[in-house]
Amino acid sequence: MVAATQxxxxxxxxxxxxxxxxxxxxxRSDTHGGRLVNNYGNHIAGAAYGKYEDVARMPTGSILAxxxxxxxxxxxxxxxxxxxxxxxxxxxxxxxxxxxxxxVMPDGSLFGVTGGKNSAGLQFCxxxxxAAEDNDMMxxxxxxxxxx
Ligand code: HEC
Numbered sequence: 455m456v457a458a459t460q461x462x463x464x465x466x467x468x469x470x471x472x473x474x475x476x477x478x479x480x481x482r483s484d485t486h487g488g489r490l491v492n493n494y495g496n497h498i499a500g501a502a503y504g505k506y507e508d509v510a511r512m513p514t515g516s517i518l519a520x521x522x523x524x525x526x527x528x529x530x531x532x533x534x535x536x537x538x539x540x541x542x543x544x545x546x547x548x549x550x551x552x553x554x555x556x557x558v559m560p561d562g563s564l565f566g567v568t569g570g571k572n573s574a575g576l577q578f579c580x581x582x583x584x585a586a587e588d589n590d591m592m593x594x595x596x597x598x599x600x601x602x
Contacts, residue, residue, distance in 0.1 A: 458533055458562050466538045467558045470494055470519035476503065478601035480523075485582065485593075489522035489534040493595050499541075504602050506594045514552075516541040518592070533560040537579075539591075551591050555579040 473494035480490040495503040499516035502509050522534035538556040546552045547569060555576045556567040566572030568580075583591040594600075 458560055464538070464556055464558065464564060464567065466496075466517045466519065466540055466556065467536060467564070469496070470517070470521075470536065470538070473517070473519055474500060474602070476602055477595055477599050479599060481596065481599045483520075483522070486520065486522055486537060487534060489524050491520050491522045491537075494519040494521075503592075503594075506600070507589060509590065509592070511551075511590050512541045512592070514541050514543050535559055535565065539579075539583075550580045551587070553580070553583075553591055555583075 473496050476493040476495060477491070480492050483489060483491040496515075496517040498513055499518055502512050502516065503518065518539045520537040522537065524532045524534055526532060536558040538554075538558070540554045540556070542552045542554050544552060546554065550568055554568045557565040557576060557579070559565050564571055566574075566576040568576055580591070583593070586593045
């Protein structure tokens, strides 16, 4: 997975492999295509993301990553997209709470990024994440899968 996303010309896509992992095991996310997923955060996100529901606003420079994969009927594993949320500087995008969403396809190509390529195609990310506005657009992960 890490190697596959290196082609996307996006800092977070190149670096997420070194992030801290917040999921104890991979869990199924119905909101991300029913795939198995993990959650990661960079060191800037660290202390804040780990507060979960008690967090107010994430610090600028926080990057959250969610990789995804599917276990096929014959036991083989197929990589799914990489989902990214990056907290930009104040004023980057008032509509998204200054979050930049991005999705990187399993072949390493960038599907879209807020404010860049195919920005409109990523609107659906925020349309759902806005429901977590009280937690700075974050849903975290189900408590039973939290490793921190
Ligand atoms: C239909 C609702 C929905 C959509 C659409 C959606 N998400 Fe999420 N997202 C969630 C939920 C719920 C969680 C936490 C639980 C889980 O993973 O199932 C989450 C978690 C995340 C996380 C971990 C950070 C956090 O919130 O704690 C990232 C990163 C993320 N989503 C990125 C994206 C991106 C990028 C897109 C669009 C390509 C997207 N999401 C589309 C509902 C959604």
